[in-house]
Amino acid sequence: xxxxxxxxxxxxxxxxxxxxxxxxxxxxxxxxxxxxxxxxxxxxxxxxxxxxxxxxxxxxxxxxxxxxxxxxxxxxxxxxxxxxxxxxxxxxxxxxxxxxxxxxxxxxxxxxxxx
Amino acid sequence: xxxxxxxxxxxxxxxxxxxxxxxxxxxxxxxxxxxxxxxxxxxxxxxxxxxxxxxxxxxxxxxxxxxxxxxxxxxxxxxxxxxxxxxxxxxxxxxxxxxxxxxxxxxxxxxxxx
Numbered sequence: 650x651x652x653x654x655x656x657x658x659x660x661x662x663x664x665x666x667x668x669x670x671x672x673x674x675x676x677x678x679x680x681x682x683x684x685x686x687x688x689x690x691x692x693x694x695x696x697x698x699x700x701x702x703x704x705x706x707x708x709x710x711x712x713x714x715x716x717x718x719x720x721x722x723x724x725x726x727x728x729x730x731x732x733x734x735x736x737x738x739x740x741x742x743x744x745x746x747x748x749x750x751x752x753x754x755x756x757x758x759x760x761x762x763x764x
Numbered sequence: 765x766x767x768x769x770x771x772x773x774x775x776x777x778x779x780x781x782x783x784x785x786x787x788x789x790x791x792x793x794x795x796x797x798x799x800x801x802x803x804x805x806x807x808x809x810x811x812x813x814x815x816x817x818x819x820x821x822x823x824x825x826x827x828x829x830x831x832x833x834x835x836x837x838x839x840x841x842x843x844x845x846x847x848x849x850x851x852x853x854x855x856x857x858x859x860x861x862x863x864x865x866x867x868x869x870x871x872x873x874x875x876x877x878x
Contacts, residue, residue, distance in 0.1 A: 689871075691770075691868030691869050691870050692868050707860070741807070751864070752798070755800075757806055757807050
């Protein structure tokens with residue numbers, strides 16, 4: 650079974666530039682999550698999709714971050730404009746359903762460096 | 765919202781000894797507690813999980829215990845091996861309004877000394 654695919658693996662941009670990350674979840678997984686993992690910390694949830702609808706985006710900095718999941722499959726996360734503090738690994742995860750005990754599978758992440 | 769505290773931040777044990785990592789959570793509505801292992805350059809991988817209606821779960825050398833009253837849960841690894849060296853994260857899920865994203869602890873860097 651193919652895992653969660655993310656691209657690119659690495660990205661370096663200057664502050665105030667824009668950047669986009671792509672995620673392809675495991676086939677058939679209805680739920681998709683984006684997490685931000687700052688160096689030395691645990692992942693922090695940014696947004697959760699159920700199919701192509703947003704379930705939770707309470708921790709997404711909406712003035713600069715946006716995400717979409719068209720057709721309920723692939724998803725993109727965009728940052729515009731980027732700040733130095735956005736330097737982190739952005740992890741995409743997917744799960745078959747929703748609710749307690751539904752395992753979330755993580756991709757390898759995209760490491761973003763803002764200079 | 766949920767807050768998860770994890771201790772210790774670094775744990776060094778001799779190969780073959782046991783390792784214990786502890787976490788506390790704040791939201792009494794949380795009902796799912798997974799543990800993830802993250803190796804360098806990789807995404808977190810689930811190693812064991814427990815639901816709130818269970819007090820203990822074991823899978824070979826790994827076990828998790830949950831105390832709902834005290835709101836804490838622990839990971840136990842016995843007979844540690846070099847490949848157990850990694851960063852371990854505890855997490856809690858407190859479903860509300862259909863959302864069930866995980867709140868993670870800050871992680872424990874487990875070092876297995878040969």
